[in-house]
Amino acid sequence: MAVARSGYLKKRLLKLQVGFLLTEGPGNSKEVPISLPQRVQVDSDLFLESLAGGLILTRTKEGILIQGNLHVMHARECDRCLEAFNHGFVLSIAELFASPPDANISAFSVDSNGEIDLAPLLREEVLIEESYRTFCREDCRGLSAQTGINLNYEREATAAEAMRLEDGAAIDPRLAVLKQLLK
Ligand SMILES: [Zn+2]
Numbered sequence: 371m372a373v374a375r376s377g378y379l380k381k382r383l384l385k386l387q388v389g390f391l392l393t394e395g396p397g398n399s400k401e402v403p404i405s406l407p408q409r410v411q412v413d414s415d416l417f418l419e420s421l422a423g424g425l426i427l428t429r430t431k432e433g434i435l436i437q438g439n440l441h442v443m444h445a446r447e448c449d450r451c452l453e454a455f456n457h458g459f460v461l462s463i464a465e466l467f468a469s470p471p472d473a474n475i476s477a478f479s480v481d482s483n484g485e486i487d488l489a490p491l492l493r494e495e496v497l498i499e500e501s502y503r504t505f506c507r508e509d510c511r512g513l514s515a516q517t518g519i520n521l522n523y524e525r526e527a528t529a530a531e532a533m534r535l536e537d538g539a540a541i542d543p544r545l546a547v548l549k550q551l552l553k
Pocket residue numbers: 448449450451452453505506507510511512
């Protein structure tokens with residue numbers, strides 16, 4: 371697979387050749403497995419950690435209909451504790467790629483090489499998904515309102531501890547966990 375020097379898969383892997391289906395009549399379809407088990411670029415500012423699933427491509431009178439489920443892993447920040455984590459979700463895809471291009475039918479189209487590019491569609495779908503609040507885990511305890519400590523690492527500091535922390539003795543909450551262990 372085309373791996374860029376910086377260690378991610380290139381965006382062109384998100385292009386599917388569908389020319390063969392265009393030459394077949396409406397109603398013909400083909401199942402295409404999608405398996406990108408490592409970081410892949412979707413746009414200049416969007417990467418996915420992995421992408422897997424299957425798409426059914428169907429030739430219709432207006433172009434190529436793609437349908438299926440894609441399992442996506444996307445690195446993002448927890449909306450409660452602000453830690454980075456891999457957010458996994460399933461995108462249900464059902465989109466027509468017009469051929470010839472026709473903006474009245476679809477914003478997406480088969481290009482002149484007989485290819486469809488999943489990147490713009492993925493970008494749109496992923497940004498919608500990421501606009502919802504998401505947590506690193508269901509029981510994420512978030513940050514302490516008093517000290518800002520990540521409560522997933524440490525139980526809420528008592529008022530006295532919090533005072534001490536604010537006194538300038540503040541240490542990284544993760545180091546505080548280590549300190550506890552050393553006692
Ligand atoms: Zn969290």
